[in-house]
Amino acid sequence: MQALPPAVTFPAAAPAAAGKPVIRFIEVGLSYGQRRILEGIDLDIWRGEFVSIVGPSGCGKTTLLRLIAGLARKDEGQVFYNGADVREPSPDVAVVFQDYSKALLPWRTASGNVALALEAMNVPRKEWADRIGSLLDLMGLFKDRDKLPGQMSGGMQQRLQIARCLAQEPKVLLMDEPFGALDAITRQSLQDEVLRIVAERKVTAFFVTHDLEEAIYLGDRVVGMAANPGRIAKSFVVDLPKPRDQLTTREHPRFLAMRHDLFSFIKHG
Amino acid sequence: MRANQPVIAPSRMSQGFDPRNLVLPVVVFAIAEVLALAYVPADSFSLAAPHDVAVELVRHLADGTLMLATAQTLGAALSGLGLGGGLGLVFGVVLGLSPAADRLMSVTVETLRPIPPAALIPLSLLVYGFGLRMELAIIAFTTMWPVLVLTRAAIRETEPGLIEVARVLRLSAWRTATRIVLPGAVPRIFVAFRLAAAISLVVAVTVEVVANPRGLGYGMMLAAQSLHPAISFAFLVWIAIVGWCFNWSLVWLERQFFARRGAE
Numbered sequence: 149m150q151a152l153p154p155a156v157t158f159p160a161a162a163p164a165a166a167g168k169p170v171i172r173f174i175e176v177g178l179s180y181g182q183r184r185i186l187e188g189i190d191l192d193i194w195r196g197e198f199v200s201i202v203g204p205s206g207c208g209k210t211t212l213l214r215l216i217a218g219l220a221r222k223d224e225g226q227v228f229y230n231g232a233d234v235r236e237p238s239p240d241v242a243v244v245f246q247d248y249s250k251a252l253l254p255w256r257t258a259s260g261n262v263a264l265a266l267e268a269m270n271v272p273r274k275e276w277a278d279r280i281g282s283l284l285d286l287m288g289l290f291k292d293r294d295k296l297p298g299q300m301s302g303g304m305q306q307r308l309q310i311a312r313c314l315a316q317e318p319k320v321l322l323m324d325e326p327f328g329a330l331d332a333i334t335r336q337s338l339q340d341e342v343l344r345i346v347a348e349r350k351v352t353a354f355f356v357t358h359d360l361e362e363a364i365y366l367g368d369r370v371v372g373m374a375a376n377p378g379r380i381a382k383s384f385v386v387d388l389p390k391p392r393d394q395l396t397t398r399e400h401p402r403f404l405a406m407r408h409d410l411f412s413f414i415k416h417g
Numbered sequence: 418m419r420a421n422q423p424v425i426a427p428s429r430m431s432q433g434f435d436p437r438n439l440v441l442p443v444v445v446f447a448i449a450e451v452l453a454l455a456y457v458p459a460d461s462f463s464l465a466a467p468h469d470v471a472v473e474l475v476r477h478l479a480d481g482t483l484m485l486a487t488a489q490t491l492g493a494a495l496s497g498l499g500l501g502g503g504l505g506l507v508f509g510v511v512l513g514l515s516p517a518a519d520r521l522m523s524v525t526v527e528t529l530r531p532i533p534p535a536a537l538i539p540l541s542l543l544v545y546g547f548g549l550r551m552e553l554a555i556i557a558f559t560t561m562w563p564v565l566v567l568t569r570a571a572i573r574e575t576e577p578g579l580i581e582v583a584r585v586l587r588l589s590a591w592r593t594a595t596r597i598v599l600p601g602a603v604p605r606i607f608v609a610f611r612l613a614a615a616i617s618l619v620v621a622v623t624v625e626v627v628a629n630p631r632g633l634g635y636g637m638m639l640a641a642q643s644l645h646p647a648i649s650f651a652f653l654v655w656i657a658i659v660g661w662c663f664n665w666s667l668v669w670l671e672r673q674f675f676a677r678r679g680a681e
Contacts, residue, residue, distance in 0.1 A: 237584055237587055243581075253597065253600070264596060268587060268592070316586070
């Protein structure tokens with residue numbers, strides 16, 4: 149049995165950035181009947197931070213995301229966004245849903261799907277064409293602007309969903325296993341696109357995934373959850389150099405050490 | 418392929434015409450002709466040879482009788498469908514969107530819906546007398562229910578994922594209904610209308626046969642009562658042709674519609 153690399157230590161939490169956290173969970177708990185979904189969740193997320201949430205199925209990581217989005221209820225504790233209790237969806241917060249086929253309007257073209265968000269934000273109609281064009285261009289979908297979701301690949305549909313989220317000009321981007329249904333190559337290119345967009349737009353990102361490497365690759369911080377009841381069991385800062393790169397980052401000794409650590413945490417708790 | 422779109426079975430008519438489909442009708446027609454020549458006297462009051470039926474069909478087409486009757490029947494069917502389908506659509510949307518309204522109305526709907534259209538004939542006759550209006554009222558009443566029920570179901574079964582998108586985008590109730598719920602229900606509403614259209618023709622002819630002195634049903638009934646089986650059969654054949662064309666145009670409309678929407 150080989151010993152773990154002992155020299156590696158991980159800071160437990162992000163260095164407290166200036167000001168207050170953007171998102172703050174205080175002692176949040178939730179039950180469905182007898183089943184305890186979340187218990188004692190305390191989590192602060194700072195402006196511009198990219199937080200990856202990993203954990204086994206049923207550990208409540210998606211519920212955590214839905215609480216920030218204002219889509220789920222809680223039994224105990226508080227969830228704050230910018231210091232205010234979250235009671236309903238905020239215009240600042242966009243959600244990339246896991247199942248793109250159920251999150252896009254199948255009868256609207258790519259442009260039409262982005263337009264839905266612009267309409268929701270009450271953007272004047274004369275600005276739509278420009279905004280839709282630049283968003284689709286950003287996501288590499290400009291030439292597909294007149295295609296229906298059913299005529300697009302899974303990767304393109306998820307790009308389109310991200311484009312629609314960006315049309316909201318969100319300050320917080322919540323992503324619920326957005327690349328889970330995509331093939332490895334598509335997934336890697338979308339990972340890099342998300343990193344680029346989040347950095348360019350200085351968006352705070354909350355990324356739920358069950359892919360441990362993806363969590364480390366993307367995150368400034370990785371939060372590991374355990375199930376029954378869902379709770380935060382691990383949290384560490386990813387001090388890998390930026391910009392991240394699919395080859396060198398994934399071969400970085402720190403990456404491998406964190407990966408090792410996270411795998412054994414998920415396996416053994 | 419989009420998994421969340423209701424799949425509508427492709428129409429048989431889209432598969433092109435196969436001449437082999439004519440074999441059975443031609444054989445039946447020939448046997449009927451032979452049997453009629455052998456056993457049915459030319460002045461029979463109950464049956465007619467196919468060639469006599471064909472002669473009467475051409476004659477009644479030529480003198481305009483059939484065209485007038487067809488216009489009356491189709492006019493009643495379509496205007497009844499417009500009225501009944503329109504009401505069904507409005508009620509279906511309201512009941513689909515509002516669970517409270519649906520609870521309030523469910524007993525009423527489930528009580529009225531199973532009333533057979535023929536049972537309304539005496540009442541409608543009493544209220545409106547003979548003519549277009551009594552027929553239209555019965556067709557409207559009958560076609561309203563399938564449109565109402567299917568529209569209500571289509572709206573209730575809106576993809577929950579899309580409702581969540583609407584919530585995250587903070588769409589108003591009006592926009593959620595008009596941008597997401599209704600467009601999503603359109604394909605199934607279209608199917609409901611196609612179903613109701615077929616019913617409207619059936620009910621129109623039934624009402625004409627039973628009570629109303631106008632249209633194709635009445636023409637067929639009158640010929641039978643005045644002991645002209647060939648004319649009665651000619652009307653029947655013509656009703657079948659009209660019904661086939663009617664359904665074909667509905668399928669055609671539906672296909673135009675989905676082609677425009679880009680469904681494959």
